[in-house]
Amino acid sequence: MDHLQLAAHTFSSRLILGTGKFSSAAVMLEAVKASGAQLVTVALRRFNREQLEDDLFGPLSELPGITLMPNTSGASTAAEAIKAANISRELSGSPFIKVEIHPNPQHLMPDPIETMEAARVLASEGFLVMPYISPDPVLAKRLEEVGCASVMPLGSAIGSGQGLASAAMLSIIIRESSIPVIVDAGLRAPSEAARAMEMGCSAVLVNSAIAASDNPAEMAAAFRDSTDAGRRAFKAGLMRESREAVATSPLTSFLGEQS
């Protein structure tokens, strides 16, 4: 079977859902169900034990067949992310932590230096570390070296809907990585999820594109199908693009020459 393998955990779905930005917890849960996702991420800052209605953790933890991957969104340093990871594990019991460190709350770009440090510490403490990163092939290998369970490079800026603007860098990361590569952020259309999977990504993470849709559950199902289609195409082997023109005079005709 073709499963997504993250350390000792296997998932048949390769679509991971983000759970923020939805118009209600009920709408979010419908979308999660329709997406077929088995792994969902939820921000620690949206764990709310006092106010039942806006809490995301409670309703998600009751959904059968779902593994939670808490994330550290809101942390701006490695120290804050490490603290958040420990609180998240305590509360959720999940071994997964999506390390998300953006020092600037406006553009939400991940800080490579703080992320590297947090990943190193958390991996050594036994977390299954899933770092959200800029599409930097060297950083991806460095994170692999310290024991991350995957790397999660952004397709484009969070909430930008610019799709796979980073495709050229992503393809290097995919080619060189020995751990799963999960495209996180920027995907707008299901076709972009399919393209990421065709490129050889192990999974995609989608939030805004589904949450901002007029019909989140239907969009979630569309992403489910396109992620699946992209994966199947990758496994089947895409026909090679023809990039070279064939010269009218053969370039290698000299090879049979006698002298």
Place this chain on the structure above:
Amino acid sequence: MTILPDWLTDNNDCRELEAMLRNRSPESLETMAARSRAMTLRRFGRTMPLYAPLYLSNYCSSGCAYCGFASDRTTPRRKLDEEEIRREIAAMKQLGIQDILLLTGERTAAVGFEYLKRAVDIAAESMQRVTVEAFPMSVEEYRELAGSGCTGITIYQETYDLLQYEALHRWGPKKDYLYRLATPERALEGGIKTIGLGVLFGLSDPVTDALMLYRHARHLEKTYWRGGISISFPRLRPQTGGYEPTHPVDDHLLARIILAFRIAMPDVELVLSTREKPSFRDGMAGLAITRMSIASRTTVGGYLEGENSGEGQFEISDSRTAEEFCQALRSRRIEPVFKNWEPAYNGPSRNTLPCS
């Protein structure tokens, strides 16, 4: 003579914003609304983080001509003691509030830094997020406040029009335009994570003020790149002091300003308070605004006393209960969010020194 810094007057970066503000055609407003709505939805989704203000004190040492708390007003002066702060916070928590903005007037002997810091300590014991709108402080004081759990400072320039500023701020520490202008920088340098900027629309030419506000925000973004920025859009309402705005801003213009800011600053948090009436708040919630106050009392001790006595800093136009307001948001497919912060992230933000 006060000389304004170049970054506050240079127009290179804001021609598009200026064009949006100067064009007053209804068609252009509708086009801007569509664009702003799409941008807001894409970047912020369908959620609305909520907060509520707690007025700790109405003592004040400044003479702002437009303010009900100015030091020459006959308003009875009061400050909450520690026990009263705890009780007010408990009453706010009953309403569901988990994100609190603590307010005071300008620094006085009765209400100074130590008092404010103690209030932050108390609030941080039970609130998920604590921010402050008080008097300008030093870098060291901001660092201490951040250590107590204050994550954000709101400090409005009120108006960037220097002449008008000096005329309106008749006495007191607030009279110093440049000191106030540099306050966000001191706060960021002290490790405060988010700065709330704003002008009080109605005090001077709104387009000029909006453009200078934008330049201020861009200057901070570029200089203190880790700092979060939020922008509020308070508009002068009838004040206890009876001040009539010289440059009144109507609903259409205020909406235009807010939409223009969303388009010019797609990633910045835009805030709207209960100064505005329900229809305006609900309408702007889906179009551009990404943080709102709720169930607010603007009198000292107002949450326990239960109603606004008319002696608050400003008149509240949206007096709906927390539940009523949440219901209005939900009917627009927006989720009210009471907790959108994690105290694990509290503490002075390091490395907020300017990059130059």
